Amino acid sequence: MVSCPECENNLDIEEDEVDEGEIVSCPECGTDFEVITVSPIELKPVEEEEYDEEEQEEEETEDGDFS
Numbered sequence: 216m217v218s219c220p221e222c223e224n225n226l227d228i229e230e231d232e233v234d235e236g237e238i239v240s241c242p243e244c245g246t247d248f249e250v251i252t253v254s255p256i257e258l259k260p261v262e263e264e265e266y267d268e269e270e271q272e273e274e275e276t277e278d279g280d281f282s
């Protein structure tokens with residue numbers, strides 16, 4: 216059995232159902248995880264740093280549009 220690293224919900228994933236690099240989502244907390252290894256299954260939260268950079272750029276645009 217594979218548990219969500221974030222909320223420990225049972226993700227109900229079988230080793231032969233997923234491939235390395237596949238993205239799985241936890242239905243309980245909504246976090247996306249990348250499958251690092253399948254035997255045993257090891258999950259890593261998907262990084263979203265790029266989205267943070269986009270948000271900062273949007274804030275700068277809003278400041279520049281003040282006039």
Ligand SMILES: [Zn+2]
Pocket residue numbers: 219220221222223224241242243244245246
């Ligand atoms: Zn979860």
